[in-house]
Amino acid sequence: MKTIHVSTTINGDPAEFICTPDETLLDVLRNRLGLTGAKEGCGTGDCGACSVTVNGRLVCSCLVLGAEAQDAEISTIEGMADADTLHPLQRAFIEHAALQCGICTPGILVAAKALLEKNPDPSDEELRYWLAGNLCRCTGYDKIIRAVQAAAAEMRGA
Amino acid sequence: MQYVAAKTADEAVALLAGHSGMARVLAGGTDLLVQLKSGMVEPDLVVDIKRIPGMKDITPEAGGFRIGAAVSGAELGEHAGVCALWPGVVEGFNLIGSTQVQGRATMAGNLCNASPAGDAVPSLVAADAIARIHGPNGSRDCPIGDIPAGPGRTTLAKGEIVTSIFLPARPARASDAYLRFIPRTEMDIAVASAGVSLVLAADGAVASARVALGAVAPTVLLAEEAARVIVGTKLDDDTLARMAAACSAICKPITDKRGTIEFRTKTAGVMAKRAARIAYDRAGAKT
Numbered sequence: 397m398k399t400i401h402v403s404t405t406i407n408g409d410p411a412e413f414i415c416t417p418d419e420t421l422l423d424v425l426r427n428r429l430g431l432t433g434a435k436e437g438c439g440t441g442d443c444g445a446c447s448v449t450v451n452g453r454l455v456c457s458c459l460v461l462g463a464e465a466q467d468a469e470i471s472t473i474e475g476m477a478d479a480d481t482l483h484p485l486q487r488a489f490i491e492h493a494a495l496q497c498g499i500c501t502p503g504i505l506v507a508a509k510a511l512l513e514k515n516p517d518p519s520d521e522e523l524r525y526w527l528a529g530n531l532c533r534c535t536g537y538d539k540i541i542r543a544v545q546a547a548a549a550e551m552r553g554a
Numbered sequence: 555m556q557y558v559a560a561k562t563a564d565e566a567v568a569l570l571a572g573h574s575g576m577a578r579v580l581a582g583g584t585d586l587l588v589q590l591k592s593g594m595v596e597p598d599l600v601v602d603i604k605r606i607p608g609m610k611d612i613t614p615e616a617g618g619f620r621i622g623a624a625v626s627g628a629e630l631g632e633h634a635g636v637c638a639l640w641p642g643v644v645e646g647f648n649l650i651g652s653t654q655v656q657g658r659a660t661m662a663g664n665l666c667n668a669s670p671a672g673d674a675v676p677s678l679v680a681a682d683a684i685a686r687i688h689g690p691n692g693s694r695d696c697p698i699g700d701i702p703a704g705p706g707r708t709t710l711a712k713g714e715i716v717t718s719i720f721l722p723a724r725p726a727r728a729s730d731a732y733l734r735f736i737p738r739t740e741m742d743i744a745v746a747s748a749g750v751s752l753v754l755a756a757d758g759a760v761a762s763a764r765v766a767l768g769a770v771a772p773t774v775l776l777a778e779e780a781a782r783v784i785v786g787t788k789l790d791d792d793t794l795a796r797m798a799a800a801c802s803a804i805c806k807p808i809t810d811k812r813g814t815i816e817f818r819t820k821t822a823g824v825m826a827k828r829a830a831r832i833a834y835d836r837a838g839a840k841t
Contacts (some may be wrong), residue, residue, distance in 0.1 A: 398556065417600065418555045439591055440592075441587075441588060441654065453658070455658050461580070461583065464580075464604070528741050529654045529741060
């Protein structure tokens with residue numbers, strides 16, 4: 397299969413990669429660029445573990461072709477912390493023990509950040525609907541909701 | 555597999571028309587990538603239409619809106635003008651999948667994927683929306699209801715692509731609504747659904763109506779008798795019961811893991827009468 401050369405921006409830095417036409421953005425991030433924060437849960441857009449943003453839109457990277465990333469702005473979990481300083485959402489997840497196995501956590505953090513940029517003060521219902529496509533088989537979600545709300549409150553005060 | 559991001563509609567059409575093997579159009583990719591991965595389709599050409607000028611635009615036209623074929627659910631849901639004029643179209647489309655899926659999924663894709671349960675389609679049929687199609691012989695306009703041919707099949711000819719969907723203008727006291735039944739609250743596929751579009755007369759009675767049903771036949775159904783039943787009324791309980799019966803009467807569903815023939819037939823009528831009530835209240839709230 398003929399490979400494609402793609403120039404893109406990932407977490408603010410220019411990036412280039414070669415991929416096959418049928419390779420997903422998730423596989424490119426993980427296998428070619430070493431960005432293994434995004435996880436493959438289902439590979440069919442149901443679980444949200446591979447969530448990233450493309451041009452500011454929250455998407456499942458398993459449902460995007462790597463070739464589509466040409467000239468795009470991609471943000472992944474690796475760009476969330478500022479060097480050693482964790483994002484308020486990341487700190488809140490630790491403080492509220494909003495994870496157990498951690499597979500869903502990068503996707504949920506990316507998704508929650510996208511919500512708070514759009515709506516800094518969501519109701520629990522809005523938050524639960526927004527995260528409906530992020531499955532977690534450990535926590536029962538309650539601690540995740542509390543952690544996001546705590547981070548949202550902190551970010552509104554900041 | 556070859557991937558091409560077409561720069562013009564003519565280029566996309568020429569690629570698709572001139573290709574001898576299996577080719578697929580890529581817009582949001584939320585159906586296509588799942589099909590690719592499962593091996594359901596193995597195209598040797600994928601044509602990405604998102605870089606064609608106009609495909610991501612929502613443009614006012616003749617009092618209505620032209621929605622580019624690559625406009626995502628998230629983008630449409632943020633457009634105040636479309637949400638005010640055609641709230642039922644937006645709510646149907648926005649029910650599809652998760653926030654992540656909404657970041658990519660398109661109405662034209664939901665239409666051309668041709669699932670009988672596509673949530674964007676009944677409201678578009680109720681709205682009398684028109685698809686603009688570009689093909690080897692130029693452009694043509696086609697009512698939405700004429701595009702699905704059966705599960706996974708459309709009436710589009712080889713080389714034809716949907717480039718936009720036109721939502722027409724409507725009178726001041728008019729609105730629409732969409733409801734589906736699913737056994738959970740989110741992230742599911744319609745068991746039965748209904749889209750209803752209403753125009754009200756000065757006295758508050760229904761002046762004209764279009765009712766469309768989803769997931770109860772191989773393609774979306776336009777429920778003409780159900781629409782006739784409610785015209786001239788203010789949707790009293792007797793009228794709504796007769797409307798629901800008229801909807802159920804035309805259902806030709808299948809039994810599968812999501813629901814039985816009997817359940818779908820009854821539920822389609824219930825969804826239709828409730829959606830009619832919501833559309834009626836929305837239209838009445840306008841001045």
